[in-house]
């Protein structure tokens with residue numbers, strides 16, 4: 001008798017859980033996150049982007065094997081098939097938990113067929129192997145790139161006391177102060193806020209070289225500087241329309257361009273790697 005209650009209770013719990021999941025399916029997204037062992041094959045844990053380079057090799061080897069199989073060139077086909085096999089198996093050497101994602105027997109059959117100059121069979125196995133590539137990529141490619149290759153601003157500081165985000169807050173206040181004061185006819189405050197913004201931008205620019213060493217990105221750039229001086233002029237003697245136009249141009253050049261690359265990607269990455277605590281899950 002007690003058992004019956006127990007089973008009924010279990011079923012009720014299951015139904016409630018299923019109901020909750022169903023109800024929230026439009027709000028929650030399940031994402032497969034890549035194994036953390038991957039980190040060691042990426043900068044900064046590794047000097048080189050080892051994982052990515054192995055992938056580039058695989059794509060080249062796949063192309064070469066197909067090319068030589070179609071041209072019935074056994075010698076070259078064999079050479080590339082051997083390398084393809086080696087680099088394909090390297091996937092699981094680097095990330096052991098992905099062993100089960102590999103079509104190991106397909107890779108072996110491809111190699112055998114290549115040694116036996118069975119071109120038709122090589123092409124068949126090649127196609128099956130490609131499906132194994134695609135299947136892992138469907139699940140993990142974009143999410144891995146986002147996790148391990150998105151520039152990380154969490155450790156960037158403007159100075160020992162000033163965090164990056166706080167400086168962003170200052171910049172946006174300066175931009176808005178210019179707009180507010182210009183609209184309300186407070187020319188001196190608009191102009192002094194512009195001077196502060198100019199300084200704030202120069203300080204921000206010093207952080208770019210942390211990462212942009214080779215492809216130097218002068219910030220503020222020449223175009224931004226021109227817009228800054230045009231804005232100064234229109235604040236001094238221009239119309240409201242000219243002021244608005246210059247400020248808008250400046251915001252696009254000096255803020256929106258960089259946000260388009262860095263803020264969007266970094267924000268998505270942060271969301272993704274933020275460990276979802278159990279209480280968060282329950283709340284959801």
Ligand code: HEC
Nearest residue numbers: 052055056058059062098101132133136137140141144145
């Ligand atoms: C077990 C998972 C897995 C398998 C199997 C796999 N890959 Fe990948 N591959 C990845 C991940 C993860 C990335 C994303 C790496 C990144 O962007 O930093 C990737 C990225 C790539 C890229 C780079 C894409 C680009 O242009 O940025 C290429 C090329 C590639 N893989 C080729 C292959 C080929 C060819 C095969 C099959 C022979 C293969 N991969 C099998 C996981 C896998």
Ligand code: HEC
Nearest residue numbers: 151152153156204205207208210211212217219257258261
């Ligand atoms: C944490 C490292 C890092 C910092 C700091 C950084 N960048 Fe980048 N930035 C990168 C990387 C890496 C790329 C290459 C694209 C990618 O992988 O997202 C890039 C790409 C860009 C791009 C788009 C591509 C291009 O070359 O036009 C712009 C614009 C840009 N950065 C501007 C800036 C500016 C301006 C600053 C300073 C205010 C800055 N970045 C600071 C790492 C960084």
Ligand code: HEC
Nearest residue numbers: 153164165168169171172175254255256258259262263266
């Ligand atoms: C490196 C290129 C870069 C440039 C140039 C840049 N930003 Fe940002 N901004 C970022 C990044 C990255 C974040 C996200 C920081 C974070 O969440 O830790 C951000 C966040 C912000 C935020 C949100 C801050 C918060 O409290 O969450 C504001 C507001 C902002 N930026 C304003 C500006 C303004 C205004 C300018 C132009 C004067 C500007 N930014 C120029 C990269 C840039």
